[in-house]
Amino acid sequence: MRFKALIVLLVVAITLLASIALATNFGTKKRMPRPQEFGNVIINNYSEKNNIAPVVFKHWIHRTKYTCRVCHVDVGFAMEAGGSDIKEEDNKNGLYCGSCHNGKEAFAATAREKLVTEVQNCDRCHSYGKEVKNQKDFNEYLKDFPQARFGNRIDWMKAEATGRIKLKDLVEGISMKRQAIAAPKDFDIKSTILGMPDIIFSHKIHAEINGCELCHPEVFGAKKGVTKYSMQDIFAGKYCGSCHAKVAFPFYDCQLCHLKEVY
Amino acid sequence: MHSAVLYLAILMAGSNFDGVWKFPPPPPPEQYGNVLITRLTSKSTHPPVAFSHWLHRRYFTCRVCHFELGFALKTNTTEITEAKIRKGEYCGACHNDRVAFGVSEGTCTMCHTGKVSSSDGRFSELKDLPKSRYGDGLNWVKALRKNFIQPKASILDSKYESIPFDKNLRLEPEWGLIKTKAIFPHAKHTEWLDCADCHPDIFNIQKKGTRHFRMEYMLEGKFCGACHLTVAFPLQDCKRCHPDLD
Numbered sequence: 001m002r003f004k005a006l007i008v009l010l011v012v013a014i015t016l017l018a019s020i021a022l023a024t025n026f027g028t029k030k031r032m033p034r035p036q037e038f039g040n041v042i043i044n045n046y047s048e049k050n051n052i053a054p055v056v057f058k059h060w061i062h063r064t065k066y067t068c069r070v071c072h073v074d075v076g077f078a079m080e081a082g083g084s085d086i087k088e089e090d091n092k093n094g095l096y097c098g099s100c101h102n103g104k105e106a107f108a109a110t111a112r113e114k115l116v117t118e119v120q121n122c123d124r125c126h127s128y129g130k131e132v133k134n135q136k137d138f139n140e141y142l143k144d145f146p147q148a149r150f151g152n153r154i155d156w157m158k159a160e161a162t163g164r165i166k167l168k169d170l171v172e173g174i175s176m177k178r179q180a181i182a183a184p185k186d187f188d189i190k191s192t193i194l195g196m197p198d199i200i201f202s203h204k205i206h207a208e209i210n211g212c213e214l215c216h217p218e219v220f221g222a223k224k225g226v227t228k229y230s231m232q233d234i235f236a237g238k239y240c241g242s243c244h245a246k247v248a249f250p251f252y253d254c255q256l257c258h259l260k261e262v263y
Numbered sequence: 264m265h266s267a268v269l270y271l272a273i274l275m276a277g278s279n280f281d282g283v284w285k286f287p288p289p290p291p292p293e294q295y296g297n298v299l300i301t302r303l304t305s306k307s308t309h310p311p312v313a314f315s316h317w318l319h320r321r322y323f324t325c326r327v328c329h330f331e332l333g334f335a336l337k338t339n340t341t342e343i344t345e346a347k348i349r350k351g352e353y354c355g356a357c358h359n360d361r362v363a364f365g366v367s368e369g370t371c372t373m374c375h376t377g378k379v380s381s382s383d384g385r386f387s388e389l390k391d392l393p394k395s396r397y398g399d400g401l402n403w404v405k406a407l408r409k410n411f412i413q414p415k416a417s418i419l420d421s422k423y424e425s426i427p428f429d430k431n432l433r434l435e436p437e438w439g440l441i442k443t444k445a446i447f448p449h450a451k452h453t454e455w456l457d458c459a460d461c462h463p464d465i466f467n468i469q470k471k472g473t474r475h476f477r478m479e480y481m482l483e484g485k486f487c488g489a490c491h492l493t494v495a496f497p498l499q500d501c502k503r504c505h506p507d508l509d
Contacts, residue, residue: 026475027485029464031340032333034352139350149331149419195428232472235463252330252459258426 035153036060036138039247041081042128046088054128059247060152061136064159067167068243069211074175075099079242097125099174150253157205167209183207187224197258284478286499287492293386295399296494297379302339310377316494317389317399318382323357324414325490326457331419332356336489356418397500404451425453437477445504465489 039059047054062071071077075096078084084096091098091109100106111119123132145164148155159165170177184207189199206215219242221227227239234241234251244251289295296316304311319328328334332353335341341353348355349366354374357363364370392412393405406412417423429450436443452461465486466473473486481488481498491498501508 027465027473027480027489029336029460029489031335034333034342147419193430195430197426230469232463232467232469235467252457254426254458255424 035151038151038250041246043082043086044128045082045085047126047128052122053126053130055125056127057125060138060142060154061134063156063167064141064165065168066171067169067209067211068247069169069209069214070171070175073211073213074171080237094173100171101125105171148249151247151249181212191258192230199257200259201257284482284498286482286497289397289497289499292398292400293383294379295497297382298338298493299377299379300339300343302341303344304375309371310375312374313376313379313381314374315382317401318385320403320414321389321412322414323418324416325455325494326460327415327418330457330460331417337484362418395496395500398495398497403495404454407454426458428453428458443505443508446506447504 041057041059042054043057044054072079076084077096086096090096091101094102102108103111107121107124109121111121113119123130124134142152142154146155146158146162147153148158156165160167169175183204186200186202186204189201191198216222219239229239233239234244237245240257241251249256290297298314298316300312300314303309329336333341334353343353345366347353348358351359355366359365364373389401393402393409394400395402403412407414416425427450429448431449432447434445434447436445462468466476476486478498480486481492484492487504488498496503
């Protein structure tokens with residue numbers, strides 16, 4: 001009996017020590033992504049298993065043309081990298097990337113140049129670890145866009161408001177036009193910590209690019225106050241962090257949300 | 264077990280914490296916070312870049328470089344290249360001939376000095392600032408509050424205002440027999456830093472949610488040691504955080 005207890009103790013001690021040794025990066029600052037990396041997603045469910053370079057999906061290039069809603073609601077992309085489990089066959093059948101990358105809305109896997117030469121476009125998406133020259137260079141293409149402090153360093157909202165970009169909210173064959181629901185009112189999100197300014201949440205801004213379905217009812221319940229969450233949850237990529245940790249302006253731009261004086 | 268040994272060591276050493284914690288040997292005050300950047304120069308014939316924190320923090324708060332410009336907190340981990348500087352990233356955000364001297368044939372050796380002591384001669388410019396006992400011997404918090412210096416808080420947002428969060432924390436020690444608490448004033452930090460400099464990577468924001476928050480890890484450059492070992496007043500200055508220590 002005593003021998004058993006000793007063994008259990010030993011195993012516990014070893015796992016404890018191992019967990020401390022493994023997690024050596026605690027208490028240190030993580031690397032901040034550079035503007036052109038922010039929002040880039042590496043998709044590698046099947047690529048490397050099939051000896052193809054993983055896909056580097058760039059949010060920034062897509063969001064100059066489409067609202068978030070088009071892909072994350074109508075096309076049905078998940079909110080985390082690899083979460084959609086996309087196969088090549090899906091794309092060929094007009095699902096996921098294939099909804100647009102079909103040679104009509106956007107370039108397809110193969111194209112014909114001057115109706116004769118066949119051009120393979122594989123590299124344009126399966127570009128991880130490769131030196132692929134993009135048609136649109138990040139710095140060059142976005143140099144006249146309104147500036148922001150973090151993320152891509154682009155104020156995407158302002159870019160749309162000033163007409164710098166026009167976002168498509170419907171893609172033929174994928175989206176269905178419905179009568180719009182009037183955007184609900186903006187509201188305050190009360191901070192739970194004394195001295196921390198409240199948040200003014202703009203339903204209107206969010207609804208314009210996300211519709212209702214992207215957030216409700218899964219990320220947030222439909223009734224005010226039913227979903228309880230903390231800033232720590234957001235840091236962990238939940239709730240607001242579903243977008244504001246990796247694609248929309250990042251959560252470390254504290255003052256963008258916490259701007260309402262409570263004194 | 265580990266903490267018990269440390270506790271015994273503290274008992275034996277009395278209040279002489281230098282005997283317990285292995286503090287890095289202090290550099291001369293004029294070189295405290297100086298950094299030699301060798302990430303790329305070690306592979307070339309160019310001498311390393313000498314960067315002096317005290318030269319810069321008179322004009323800019325920590326957050327300008329370590330938040331807005333994306334400088335990491337550890338030497339040689341920021342991916343600075345000359346091309347990026349010329350494009351206006353990193354050092355180039357200011358060193359562009361508008362805010363500070365730019366990159367040209369004539370200015371290479373202003374930074375590429377190869378010597379950590381290259382700014383020693385200018386240390387006397389700070390002789391009027393309030394004093395402290397350790398590190399560079401200067402009390403920067405006081406210098407800012409008493410208006411000896413007016414560092415810019417943002418170069419990207421002219422209307423920048425920090426969140427007025429001045430909660431003081433009293434941190435209880437993990438070891439039951441030790442009575443010494445640590446104090447943490449938020450406001451003295453947010454005057455220089457951004458919330459996101461520390462949260463959530465270094466300290467998460469859950470009450471008592473930060474794990475392994477211990478002195479020995481700080482000496483490895485974690486937690487408070489990210490700054491208070493190399494740039495901000497060093498850990499040797501025990502009483503500034505542990506005021507009730509004998």
